[in-house]
Structures are given as structure tokens and as C-alpha cells.
Amino acid sequence: MALNFAGDPSDRDLIARALAGERAAFAAIYQRHHAIVFRFARAMCASVATAEDVVQEVFLVLMRNLARYDADRSDLPLYLYGVARNVARGAARRDRRFVALETSIEEAPTTDDPLADLGLARRVARVRKAIGLLPIRHREVLILCELHELSYEDVARVLGVPIGTVRSRLHRARRLLAERLSRPEETPSHAAHKRLGYLL
Amino acid sequence: MNSDDLRNDEREALARLGEMAADLQREAVSADLERRVLAAWDARAATAAASPPPAWGKWLWASVGVGAACSVVAFAVMRQPVPIASVVPPALRGELGDDSDLRWLDADPLSLQVVYARVSSEAWEAHGLPAVDVDADGSVPVELVIGADGSLRRVRALPLLVHGEY
Numbered sequence: 001m002a003l004n005f006a007g008d009p010s011d012r013d014l015i016a017r018a019l020a021g022e023r024a025a026f027a028a029i030y031q032r033h034h035a036i037v038f039r040f041a042r043a044m045c046a047s048v049a050t051a052e053d054v055v056q057e058v059f060l061v062l063m064r065n066l067a068r069y070d071a072d073r074s075d076l077p078l079y080l081y082g083v084a085r086n087v088a089r090g091a092a093r094r095d096r097r098f099v100a101l102e103t104s105i106e107e108a109p110t111t112d113d114p115l116a117d118l119g120l121a122r123r124v125a126r127v128r129k130a131i132g133l134l135p136i137r138h139r140e141v142l143i144l145c146e147l148h149e150l151s152y153e154d155v156a157r158v159l160g161v162p163i164g165t166v167r168s169r170l171h172r173a174r175r176l177l178a179e180r181l182s183r184p185e186e187t188p189s190h191a192a193h194k195r196l197g198y199l200l
Numbered sequence: 201m202n203s204d205d206l207r208n209d210e211r212e213a214l215a216r217l218g219e220m221a222a223d224l225q226r227e228a229v230s231a232d233l234e235r236r237v238l239a240a241w242d243a244r245a246a247t248a249a250a251s252p253p254p255a256w257g258k259w260l261w262a263s264v265g266v267g268a269a270c271s272v273v274a275f276a277v278m279r280q281p282v283p284i285a286s287v288v289p290p291a292l293r294g295e296l297g298d299d300s301d302l303r304w305l306d307a308d309p310l311s312l313q314v315v316y317a318r319v320s321s322e323a324w325e326a327h328g329l330p331a332v333d334v335d336a337d338g339s340v341p342v343e344l345v346i347g348a349d350g351s352l353r354r355v356r357a358l359p360l361l362v363h364g365e366y
Contacts, residue, residue: 021245023238023241023242023245026238026241027234027238027241030234030237030238031234034229034233034234035229038227038229039224039225039227042224042227043220043224048227052229052230052233055229055233056233056236056237056240059237059240060237060240063237063240063241063244120219120223121223123216123219124216124219124220124223126216127213127216127217127219127220128220131220142217146214146217146221147217147220147221147224174206174210174213174214175207175210177210177213177217178207178209178210178212178213179209181209181212181213181216182209182212
């Protein structure tokens with residue numbers, strides 16, 4: 001998973017320089033990899049704020065463990081996915097205790113057709129919600145394979161499971177997602193009332 | 201699994217996922233996050249600069265450990281444990297906690313310190329003391345009474361039932 005352009009220092013170089021105390025090297029690592037960590041966390045968690053907390057925690061973990069990171073065992077992005085997965089799992093468990101407020105869809109227009117934008121935003125919100133309701137072990141496989149397009153081998157390494165397990169979880173995750181998306185849509189307030197009723 | 205194996209509703213779901221992936225590409229992390237991460241880096245660097253080098257700390261802890269170990273050995277070897285009377289006969293165990301029987305030990309009973317510890321039953325018996333109640337891990341809960349001068353005045357085994365209350 002090399003993301004370097006020719007002439008850019010490799011992750012290994014940057015890690016070595018950061019270990020020697022070079023702040024700019026750590027900043028470069030952050031610049032290079034924070035986006036994938038954020039996109040993973042954003043898909044795993046319910047809110048942007050939680051996803052940003054996950055990103056911050058992931059880079060703090062990297063900062064603490066720079067000396068122990070072994071570039072021969074794992075590419076840096078895979079290592080970061082692994083850390084992000086653990087941190088996001090904890091955040092997702094914490095988020096479960098809260099009932100999400102109804103979120104308004106206020107996306108910046110991406111085309112000249114506001115109605116099309118609104119329809120797209122609603123569909124995306126629905127997919128997000130459906131993914132959020134998947135069991136975590138299925139959710140993370142779906143996100144890594146389908147959204148981040150990692151190979152089965154890489155996902156297996158990130159999750160520390162056999163490739164066969166990745167395949168079976170992905171198969172199950174696709175099916176669960178399809179079933180949830182094919183159900184008639186609940187209005188947000190109806191869903192919130194149902195969850196509140198369940199909690200109370 | 202290749203895409204030909206997918207059901208229609210799964211294909212539809214994957215198409216929706218594609219829309220979500222495009223949407224995720226548009227979301228950006230707040231610029232403040234990088235500042236917070238790098239502030240943590242600076243704080244860590246400042247702490248590392250202010251603290252003693254790790255090797256020095258290691259030696260400090262090692263010397264503290266050796267000192268503590270020597271004290272314990274000296275305490276155990278130099279002071280003859282007072283053979284007990286102090287092992288509480290089963291009939292009197294209910295009286296533990298009543299300190300009236302300790303008042304004769306020091307002119308100023310309030311200066312006495314009571315220390316609870318666990319000693320391996322082998323070590324306990326090596327001093328000629330009967331191990332009455334032995335823990336599952338083979339240790340005997342004991343009560344040490346230490347005078348103001350730091351010397352051991354009295355030691356006795358505690359019955360497990362009573363010790364468990366501390």
C-alpha cells in the first residue's frame with residue numbers, strides 16, 4: 001500500500017526521523033495518512049466529532065509507540081487501520097449508549113440541481129444509518145473492503161483474522177446491508193421514538 | 201466472491217455504498233485537529249526533555265528495590281520473632297481486634313504500629329511457628345506489631361476469616 005510519490009520520503013524514513021525527535025517528520029506522517037484514518041473512522045462512527053476524536057487518538061497512539069512500530073511487519077497505513085479499528089470499536093460502543101439527535105441534511109450543493117443533491121444526501125444518510133446498525137465485526141469488514149478497497153489479505157492483517165473469515169463476514173455484511181436498505185424507510189422521529197421507548 | 205454472485209439487492213446496496221464513498225471523500229478533517237496532535241507532540245517532547253534519562257530512572261528504581269529487599273531481610277533475620285502465644289488459639293479468634301492484650305508491650309501503646317502482611321507458610325514454619333490457616337496460594341496472613349523504634353514487638357498469624365475483613 002505505498003502512497004508515496006517519487007522523491008517523497010518513505011514512511012520508514014519519516015518514522016525514523018520522528019523517532020529522532022523531528023517534529024516536521026511526524027507532521028508529514030499525519031498529513032499523509034490522516035485522511036484515510038478519518039474516512040474509516042467517519043464510516044465506523046455516528047458523528048464527525050467522534051471520528052475526529054478517533055483520528056486524534058490514533059495519532060497519539062502512534063506517537064507513543066513509534067519506537068515499537070515495526071515497518072517490516074506492517075505497512076504504516078495498515079498499522080494505522082489496525083489502531084483506528086480498535087479505537088473506533090471503543091467509540092462505537094460508547095456511542096451506542098446515546099440516542100442520536102435527528103440530523104438535518106445541510107450538504108453544500110455539489111451540482112446545479114438542488115433536488116438531486118437532496119436526494120443524494122438522503123440516500124447517503126440512509127446508508128450511513130444502515131451501516132451503523134450492522135454488528136461491528138461486519139461493519140468494519142464492509143468499510144475496509146468496499147469503501148477503502150483493501151485486499152482481503154490486507155483486511156485479514158488489519159483485523160488479525162484468517163482470510164476466510166474476512167470473506168464470510170463480508171458476504172454476511174453485504175447481505176445484512178442489502179436487507180436493511182430494502183426495508184421501507186422510517187422517518188427519523190419515528191425511529192428515535194422507537195429507540196427511546198426501548199431504552200425507557 | 202465476484203460481483204456475478206451478488207443478488208440484485210446486494211448490487212443496489214453496493215451502488216449506495218459507492219455514493220457514500222464519494223461523499224466521504226468530500227468530508228474534511230478540521231484544521232484544528234492537526235494543531236491538537238502536534239501540540240501533543242510538543243508537550244511530549246517537553247516532558248521528555250524535562251525528565252531524567254530512562255537509564256538513570258531504571259537505576260534509581262533498582263536501588264530502591266534492593267534497599268527495600270535488604271530492609272525486609274534484615275528485619276526478618278536480625279529480629280527474633282517472638283514465639284506466639286501470639287498464634288491465636290481457635291477459641292480466642294473472635295477476640296481479634298480487641299487490643300487490650302497488647303497494652304503491656306510498650307510504655308506508650310499509641311506509638312505501636314500494626315502492619316498486616318502475608319508470609320509464605322514455609323518461611324513461617326521455618327521460624328518454628330505453626331501455620332494454622334494457610335491461603336490457597338500457600339501464604340499465611342500475619343499481623344506485625346512494631347514499636348516506635350522500628351523493632352518488631354510481636355507477630356502473630358491471623359485466621360483467614362478475620363484477615364479477610366481487613
